Every structure is written in C-alpha cells, then in structure tokens.
Amino acid sequence: MSNEYRFSFGPWNISEGADPFGPPVRPTVDFADKLPLYKELGFSGIQLHDDDAVPDLEGKSAADIENHVSELKRTLESEGLIAEFVAPRLWEHPRGKDGGFTSPDPKDREWAIERSKRCIDIANMLGTKMIVLWLAREGTYIRESKNAAAAYQSVVDALNELLDYDPHVEIAIEPKPNEPMDQAYAPTMGHAVALAYQTQDATRVGGLLETAHARLAGLDASDEMAFALAFGKLWSVHLNDQNGLKYDQDKTFGSVDLRGAYNQVRILELGGYAQSGRFVGLDVKAMRTQKAEQAHLHLANSKAVFVKLVEKVRSFPDDLQAQYQSDGNYEGLEMAVLSHLLGDG
Ligand code: XUL
Ligand code: MN
Numbered sequence: 001m002s003n004e005y006r007f008s009f010g011p012w013n014i015s016e017g018a019d020p021f022g023p024p025v026r027p028t029v030d031f032a033d034k035l036p037l038y039k040e041l042g043f044s045g046i047q048l049h050d051d052d053a054v055p056d057l058e059g060k061s062a063a064d065i066e067n068h069v070s071e072l073k074r075t076l077e078s079e080g081l082i083a084e085f086v087a088p089r090l091w092e093h094p095r096g097k098d099g100g101f102t103s104p105d106p107k108d109r110e111w112a113i114e115r116s117k118r119c120i121d122i123a124n125m126l127g128t129k130m131i132v133l134w135l136a137r138e139g140t141y142i143r144e145s146k147n148a149a150a151a152y153q154s155v156v157d158a159l160n161e162l163l164d165y166d167p168h169v170e171i172a173i174e175p176k177p178n179e180p181m182d183q184a185y186a187p188t189m190g191h192a193v194a195l196a197y198q199t200q201d202a203t204r205v206g207g208l209l210e211t212a213h214a215r216l217a218g219l220d221a222s223d224e225m226a227f228a229l230a231f232g233k234l235w236s237v238h239l240n241d242q243n244g245l246k247y248d249q250d251k252t253f254g255s256v257d258l259r260g261a262y263n264q265v266r267i268l269e270l271g272g273y274a275q276s277g278r279f280v281g282l283d284v285k286a287m288r289t290q291k292a293e294q295a296h297l298h299l300a301n302s303k304a305v306f307v308k309l310v311e312k313v314r315s316f317p318d319d320l321q322a323q324y325q326s327d328g329n330y331e332g333l334e335m336a337v338l339s340h341l342l343g344d345g
Contacts, residue, residue: 005310007303008045008084008279009038011052014296017288026292035079041300045084045279046076050119053086053126057118058093065118069125076126083126084279085172085236088112088119091136091180099138101158102151102185113158120166130235131162132208134174139181151185152195159199172235174208177217179248188217189224193233210238210283211264212248222263229271238283239264239302250285253302254309262341265309280306316340 011034016024031052038046051057054068076083090096090112098104100112116131123131138155140146162171173195177187186192189207196205207228214221228234241251241261254261268274282302286295316337324333 003274005274005280005306006045006277007043007282007306008047009043009282009284009299010047010049012049013282013284013299015285017286017290017295019288022288025288026290026295029292032075035075035081037296037299038079038081041296042303043299044080044082045281046081047084047132047281048086048126049089050086050115050122051089051092053083053122058115065122066125069122073126083123083128084281085128085130085132086119086123086126087132087134087174088116090115091134096137098145099135099151099181099185101135102138102146102154104146109154109158113161116158116162117165120162120169123169124166129168130170130172132172132174132236134176135184135186136176137181138186139178139184141182143183148185155185155195156198159195159205163199163201163204169204170235171205172208173205174210174213174238175217176210176213176248179216188214188219189227193228193231196233206233206235208236208238208281209234211240211253211260212242212250212283213238215242216245216248218245220263221260222267225264226267226271229267229273234271234273235278236281237264237268238281239306240282240284250283252284252298252305253282254305255301258305258341259337261305262309262312262337265306266313269310269313312340 011031014029014034016026016028018024053072054060054065090100095108095111100108103109119131123129159171162169173186173192175186175188175192177184186195189209192207196202199205209221209225209228211221214224225234225237239253241253241256242249243251243256282299284298284302286298320336321333324336
C-alpha cells in the first residue's frame with residue numbers, strides 16, 4: 001500500500017475574489033481552463049458541486065444532463081483527473097433558503113431529496129460513489145422557526161431515502177457550526193457521526209472534516225479528524241486555516257496555526273489515511289489582493305505545506321516521544337515538537 005497522498009480541490013477554489021463587501025476583482029477563469037492547472041500543481045482529484053458538473057442543472061432534462069456528464073467524464077479522463085465526490089448545491093436555490101431537508105415546507109423537502117438524487121446520478125456517471133452533504137442552511141436563524149428534534153429526524157429520513165435510492169452511494173456529511181445560518185444542525189463531526197449511526201446503513205454515511213469549520217466550532221481539527229477516524233468515518237478532508245472565531249476564511253493550510261496543521265497531518269499519518277486511498281482535499285481561497293496570474297498559489301502552497309509536514313511527522317523520533325511520555329515530561333515533549341518544527345532537531 002502506498003505511503004503517498006492523493007490531493008484534490010474544487011473549481012470554486014480558483015475564484016474571482018468577490019466577498020460580501022465587494023465585487024469580483026479578477027476575471028472569471030472558465031471551468032475548462034481550470035482543469036490543466038490540476039496536473040500542473042500535482043492534484044489528481046477534482047471535487048465538484050452538482051452544478052459545477054452540470055451548469056444550469058435545474059433547467060436541464062435527464063437526457064441533457066447525461067450528455068453533459070458523459071462529455072465531462074471524457075474531459076476529466078483526458079486531463080488524468082478523478083472525480084472525488086459530487087455535492088448538491090442546495091443552499092443557492094430559493095427552495096433551499098430555509099434548509100432543504102429541514103424546511104417547514106414539504107415541497108422544499110421533496111425538492112432537496114430529488115436534487116440530491118440527481119447528484120447521486122451525476123456522481124455515478126462520473127465514476128464516484130461519494131456525495132458530500134454540507135448541510136449549509138439546515139439550521140435556524142431563530143430557534144422558534146423549527147422543531148429541532150423533528151428537523152434531525154427529517155435529516156435522517158432524507159439520508160435513508162438517498163441510501164435506498166442507490167445501494168452503493170456513500171454520503172459524507174461536512175459539518176460546520178454557522179454561516180450561512182446562525183445555528184446549524186450538524187455543527188461538528190460528532191453530530192455527523194451520530195446522524196450516520198441513526199440511518200438504516202451506517203456503513204455508507206461518513207464525514208468530511210474541514211479545518212476552518214472545526215475551528216469555528218471552537219474545536220481542534222485534528223481531534224475532529226481523529227473522532228471520525230476512530231469509527232472509520234473520515235472519508236475526506238477540507239484542509240485550510242482560520243484566524244479565530246470569525247467568518248469562514250479558507251486560508252492557506254498552516255498559514256495561521258502551523259502547529260495545528262502539523263497535528264492534523266500527524267493524525268492522518270497515525271490513522272493510515274494515505275493507505276486508505278482517500279483524497280486530501282483542500283478548500284482554500286486566494287486572498288482578494290492576489291493578482292489573477294498568481295491566484296493559484298494558495299493551492300500550491302497549501303499542498304507544499306502538507307508535504308513538508310508529512311516529512312516532519314515521519315522524521316519525529318518516536319522513541320523520544322515514548323521517553324517523554326514515560327517520564328511524564330510534557331514540557332520536554334512540547335519543546336521537542338517545537339524544535340522539530342523550527343528545524344532544530
Ligand atoms: C462551506 C464549504 C463548502 C463546501 C463545498 O463553508 O466549506 O465549500 O466545502 O460546498
Ligand atoms: Mn469545505
């Protein structure tokens with residue numbers, strides 16, 4: 001089994017730099033023009049939303065969708081790219097404005113399930129079993145707007161319907177505690193894994209852990225990964241970084257908390273993640289100040305930091321750790337880790 005990691009990112013990670021306070025500052029890069037960058041930067045996997053794969057998805061017939069996806073499959077193959085997963089972008093559609101699966105309106109709930117089934121079809125056509133559910137608007141702006149207990153059951157019902165629809169589908173839940181909602185129903189990996197175990201086939205529901213989302217929940221990303229790993233449920237990651245309990249920033253991996261990044265890599269190493277064949281996904285944004293020609297460096301840099309940290313983890317002397325542990329000398333262990341990261345030992 002290989003010791004090597006495979007890397008992926010999504011086309012939205014090369015963006016025009018718009019934020020809630022200002023419009024785009026870089027020209028749009030066409031989807032087709034993003035694809036050659038993957039190989040150039042050493043990425044073999046592509047993460048897709050359903051409407052990244054099929055633009056204007058809602059207006060297309062089943063036949064149109066099939067034609068579009070088979071052409072995309074050929075294009076991805078010619079670029080040497082593997083589709084890691086497809087994710088239904090439920091949060092941008094008016095029907096999903098109060099959450100799809102947990103909307104008080106049964107028509108919205110039906111729409112969310114149908115759209116997710118189309119997403120499974122697209123994933124299958126692209127040769128991947130995995131869909132990712134970031135339950136973006138499944139939550140509340142005000143507590144009184146929903147019955148939270150009933151809402152959790154709606155999520156489980158929806159998961160069951162999707163598991164029924166395709167006996168091979170694997171569903172990875174991406175937890176996030178807030179943004180766009182004040183309070184989300186799946187804020188942590190604990191919630192994602194608990195939901196998985198409530199479904200009719202827990203073996204086919206897992207999680208995707210994003211660094212920034214864990215940080216926003218006030219949690220340690222490596223512990224969140226470890227929790228999923230302990231139950232065989234870490235099916236993907238969105239590595240990035242985050243400065244404090246603020247808006248979701250999607251910064252370059254390791255750029256804020258290098259020690260935290262080291263610990264995420266360490267836990268992936270200890271959990272045999274490379275050998276599992278799962279992708280190391282990035283979910284990073286270029287700074288708005290970045291020029292168009294350099295608006296891919298955040299991807300190259302995140303991957304480079306990851307690869308360097310793999311070396312750091314692999315070269316940390318295990319016997320030293322065992323010795324500090326048995327001496328109960330965690331101050332010593334801490335300094336050994338810091339020295340190692342600083343290149344002194
Ligand atoms: C949202 C987020 C999304 C998902 C993919 O914060 O992380 O990019 O990862 O839709
Ligand atoms: Mn993400």
